[in-house]
Amino acid sequence: MSMSQAPLIPAPGETRRRPLVVMRSVSKTFSSGTLALSDMSLTVEGGEFVSLLGPSGCGKSTALRIIAGLGDVSTGTIDWPSSRINSKGLPEGDISFVFQEPTLMPWQTVFGNVYLPLKLRGVSKSAARDEIMNTLATVGLQDFADAYPRELSGGMKMRVSIARALVTKPKLLLMDEPFAALDEITRQKLNDDVLRLWRETGITVIFVTHSVFESAYLSNRIVVMKARPGRVHADFPLVTSLERDARYRTSEEYRQACEKVSTMLIEAIGGEEH
Amino acid sequence: MADTDTALVPPKPGFISRNRDTLLRTLVPICVVVCLVLLWQFIITVNSIPQYILPGPLAVANSLYNDWGTLSPALWVTTQITMQALALALIGGVGIAVFLIQSKWIETAFYPITVILQVTPIVAIAPLILIYAPTTQVALLICAFLVAFFPILSNMVQGLKSVDHNLLNLFDLYGASRWQTLLYLKLPSSLPYFMTGLRIGGGLALIAAVVAEFAAGSAGAGSGLAFRLLESQYRLNIPRLFAALILLSLLGVVIFAITSFISWFFLHRWHESSLKREN
Numbered sequence: 362m363s364m365s366q367a368p369l370i371p372a373p374g375e376t377r378r379r380p381l382v383v384m385r386s387v388s389k390t391f392s393s394g395t396l397a398l399s400d401m402s403l404t405v406e407g408g409e410f411v412s413l414l415g416p417s418g419c420g421k422s423t424a425l426r427i428i429a430g431l432g433d434v435s436t437g438t439i440d441w442p443s444s445r446i447n448s449k450g451l452p453e454g455d456i457s458f459v460f461q462e463p464t465l466m467p468w469q470t471v472f473g474n475v476y477l478p479l480k481l482r483g484v485s486k487s488a489a490r491d492e493i494m495n496t497l498a499t500v501g502l503q504d505f506a507d508a509y510p511r512e513l514s515g516g517m518k519m520r521v522s523i524a525r526a527l528v529t530k531p532k533l534l535l536m537d538e539p540f541a542a543l544d545e546i547t548r549q550k551l552n553d554d555v556l557r558l559w560r561e562t563g564i565t566v567i568f569v570t571h572s573v574f575e576s577a578y579l580s581n582r583i584v585v586m587k588a589r590p591g592r593v594h595a596d597f598p599l600v601t602s603l604e605r606d607a608r609y610r611t612s613e614e615y616r617q618a619c620e621k622v623s624t625m626l627i628e629a630i631g632g633e634e635h
Numbered sequence: 636m637a638d639t640d641t642a643l644v645p646p647k648p649g650f651i652s653r654n655r656d657t658l659l660r661t662l663v664p665i666c667v668v669v670c671l672v673l674l675w676q677f678i679i680t681v682n683s684i685p686q687y688i689l690p691g692p693l694a695v696a697n698s699l700y701n702d703w704g705t706l707s708p709a710l711w712v713t714t715q716i717t718m719q720a721l722a723l724a725l726i727g728g729v730g731i732a733v734f735l736i737q738s739k740w741i742e743t744a745f746y747p748i749t750v751i752l753q754v755t756p757i758v759a760i761a762p763l764i765l766i767y768a769p770t771t772q773v774a775l776l777i778c779a780f781l782v783a784f785f786p787i788l789s790n791m792v793q794g795l796k797s798v799d800h801n802l803l804n805l806f807d808l809y810g811a812s813r814w815q816t817l818l819y820l821k822l823p824s825s826l827p828y829f830m831t832g833l834r835i836g837g838g839l840a841l842i843a844a845v846v847a848e849f850a851a852g853s854a855g856a857g858s859g860l861a862f863r864l865l866e867s868q869y870r871l872n873i874p875r876l877f878a879a880l881i882l883l884s885l886l887g888v889v890i891f892a893i894t895s896f897i898s899w900f901f902l903h904r905w906h907e908s909s910l911k912r913e914n
Binding site: 426429430431447449453456457458460462464466467468469477478480481482509510511529 | 804810826
């Protein structure tokens with residue numbers, strides 16, 4: 362298996378697509394002196410579903426935040442070959458972020474929360490209404506537009522958060538352990554929802570998780586990271602002939618995928634301890 | 636199926652049993668007050684305590700009725716000063732809080748000054764304010780303002796700085812301007828803090844209006860309830876003193892009720908402080 366230097370082998374049967382974001386030798390040192398990321402290179406192509414997997418403290422969340430422009434790189438560059446760049450070097454409007462917490466404004470209704478990104482762009486409420494209701498329908502919340510976040514369950518709040526991320530029709534969806542705080546059944550449901558949205562919209566997803574099973578179920582490429590300092594340990598595609606649904610969860614292929622990912626993760630953690 | 640459904644619906648309760656809690660909550664405190672007033676009158680009558688030492692509730696009510704011509708303008712003056720001071724404090728407190736959080740340097744430079752002003756007892760500066768202010772009314776207003784202003788300022792600064800970091804990140808991510816972040820995120824998210832400041836400030840404005848008037852010792856037509864209170868004491872008109880006192884506490888209760896209502900009105904749909912626990 363390829364280590365560190367990740368060759369970008371397109372999955373069999375797939376044509377090579379244009380790179381969407383290219384990280385070149387990115388390092389990040391926090392003001393406390395901690396080296397959070399060391400010489401990380403990663404190219405993500407349009408339409409990929411990439412999981413960043415690793416033990417806590419491996420810098421996977423830091424990497425995601427840096428891609429989103431929340432915090433500068435210490436060294437290295439991030440390029441967006443297929444996007445228009447704004448003054449901050451970010452492809453504004455092309456990225457959305459889903460945090461581990463739903464991060465909703467409690468004083469706004471579900472509608473108001475999903476409206477936020479459009480409001481900040483100066484879109485009027487009446488012009489945004491159809492778009493918002495459509496997006497709420499894709500996450501199954503069309504009947505909850507007037508509810509306040511406190512009236513919703515944890516899973517529903519997360520759906521609102523996803524709807525808010527999708528309402529701007531971004532090219533790249535960044536998700537930072539979005540379902541870590543949810544129960545297993547809700548998490549599986551939301552995993553299926555994200556997969557469906559990914560298939561339907563052709564959006565590119567970078568998904569940070571510490572769950573082997575989640576990453577093996579969702580992604581078609583897995584990047585395993587190593588801690589202290591954070592760096593890429595392994596980067597490999599995950600190809601399956603099966604549809605990813607309830608049956609896939611019990612298939613031999615899924616079991617093998619989990620085993621492979623698990624082995625990689627154990628390697629990454631083991632390497633850190635010696 | 637339909638049968639089990641109807642069986643599950645409890646019979647509709649009557650008005651009294653539905654509002655039992657609310658009724659009890661209103662009636663019990665009223666009963667207690669009535670009993671205390673009756674006890675007060677009883678003790679006065681049995682021990683035949685003279686009015687200039689402790690007037691009975693009847694004498695106080697009498698004075699409230701007879702002296703209404705003197706007391707009502709005074710009540711109006713005190714109400715005006717309190718409300719104007721509170722309004723100025725709200726504008727000033729929120730405005731300066733927004734100014735202070737604009738940068739770390741501004742806050743570092745100015746916050747100590749606000750703290751010094753806050754911890755200095757207002758009675759101690761009152762004589763100075765009296766010298767500099769053009770009229771006594773303005774002096775009273777400044778005193779009441781200064782006292783009501785600080786809880787609102789410090790609560791607002793706290794609120795504006797306690798914004799959810801991820802929401803701030805989100806606003807950054809969507810390229811929100813400073814103004815948008817203030818208007819759509821920082822101000823709404825500090826609303827609960829503002830309301831706390833409002834409730835504290837409302838009570839303090841009244842206290843400060845009274846204390847400042849004691850210090851000013853202003854007299855004449857434009858004087859408030861505090862002056863009437865002192866005046867009644869000098870003249871040993873104790874029933875009127877009590878009447879003025881009752882008006883002051885009623886004013887305080889009204890201010891408390893109004894500020895609590897405003898707070899409930901704006902927060903009850905989303906903030907934890909205004910929600911009932913569901914267990």
